[in-house]
Amino acid sequence: MDRLKIAILGFGSVGKGLAKIIADKNLGIIITAIADSKSGIIDNKGLNVAKVLRAKKKTGLCGDTSVTPQKIIETAEYDVLVEVTPTNATTGQPALDYIKSALSRGKNVVTSNKGPIALEYKVLQKMADDNDCLLKYEATVCGAIPIIHALQHGLAGNKIKKIYGVFNGTCNYILTRMSDEKLTYKQALLEARELGYAESDPTYDIKGIDAAIKLVILANTVLGFDKTLDDVEITGIDNMSSDAIGLALEDGKTIRLIGEIDAERETLSVAPRILPKNHILVVKDTLNAVTARTDLAGDVTLIGKGAGSFETASAIISDLLYIKENHGGRN
């Protein structure tokens, strides 16, 4: 296809970041529809992104309140639905219905939304296969790190024995600060909040749930397992004491929250672990780091930013360009 037409559902920081980048870069992608939670706008010839961004800033709406996500899915012209609405990890909604609705119409879907992929990957992938379209979800795990692409394509042919690493930037920031600056857990969390690295309710991150969801996604999408959040043994960092970190430091070590998939035992776990300070996974601040242990390539580690609107947009764009390259004959 000459130009890839996309419809964006969700116009928060990721949706806005994505729209800006697509408007700025000559990627052969045009945006024909955008919806936020209260309004939407369609122009099948390609939206004026700057204008939509200005309207959103001024009025809080990107378009007309009569243009719903469902209307966009059903009536707009698009090759790919980009689903970037807020995550609901319990129900996956409303994203799950949007994605199903698009796939059932034979439309490709790219999402950054962990809920639907963690909850119903198999169902969604089957819908995509049955309808001869592509479902891509690189942005659901570790932001800017192309980990899913590396595991599915870059290391294709390898047997993956383990996938383990630092999957949550908020926890990693807190542990880095407790270790390097001897802050207490409370002080480090407060600092993380002030810097925007932790949400006002940080439960999801500090209890290890966010990391666990990413493991479920990798296990099901890359390894073909059928896991749910209940299958993950989880210990968060919310009971982490300065004493524990202090003891590790005395021994030349430190502590990081490590998620691990043991592909041979088919077990998933998230827990704080003591690691040598120069361990490859002891990365700083909000970085993520993932090691894949393979039969041929040995250990391959990827390190990068796990969050951020441009970083997430980077993953979404690589998925869009993959679809552009691999689905050209269809539309």
Next chain:
Amino acid sequence: MDRLKIAILGFGSVGKGLAKIIADKNLGIIITAIADSKSGIIDNKGLNVAKVLRAKKKTGLCGDTSVTPQKIIETAEYDVLVEVTPTNATTGQPALDYIKSALSRGKNVVTSNKGPIALEYKVLQKMADDNDCLLKYEATVCGAIPIIHALQHGLAGNKIKKIYGVFNGTCNYILTRMSDEKLTYKQALLEARELGYAESDPTYDIKGIDAAIKLVILANTVLGFDKTLDDVEITGIDNMSSDAIGLALEDGKTIRLIGEIDAERETLSVAPRILPKNHILVVKDTLNAVTARTDLAGDVTLIGKGAGSFETASAIISDLLYIKENHGGRN
């Protein structure tokens, strides 16, 4: 295509490792021809790899002396020519002629051979495009690390500002041992030789030429430059003194041989650099580590084994599976 047919030219450690893995794993790939420097064998229904390996071990030949690489290229049935003969960095021969001969016949080519790609990438890629076939070369840079795939696909849509890192395992081993065990350069080199990490003539590695060739390959293939080895400013580690390392260590730092492409200035360089001990690129022993600095994804770093027969085979297999997936309609 149902099964991908491949012809392997070169039956040293990489060729043998690749053949073993393809025979062992159910990847949908069969080998229809193999040549070493003195002999060759063709079976268009698929070779018995175990038998060929036994013959090679017993007689030093994989087949009949009348079956030359050129005969295989011209007469065997194959979808992909896998070119893994020894590298000649000055002329690229005889690999360059083999690759051209296959591409001119519309055959896909996968190679681990740095010479031809460093010397004539643009010519070869044009031949591939003109003949509607694929040229893949993941194994030419950093062995098991899927760096080319990550840069071309995983980070697609990003502007790459810099690519820099540890591209030579031999030098990294020597510097690691000089730093950690206070060995002299001579002692560390001797140890590297004894362990098989350095060749009897290590010039190519220790003078930084191997790292420089990898930079040329990345610059031309990923960034679209038109560089040669002469464009790389190179300082090797052969004049590295224990004093220099000692001074770095006193300051909490160490030394690594870093190759860097500055994409904005279009400059390429290889030189020993002083880095903090906990720097992300200070990897141990023979590991390679590469950071890509991008506009959207920020810094993304990949770390893994840069050499080894199975590690190189891993890269070749990922290329073969890419061709199987993306070129299915043609053959």
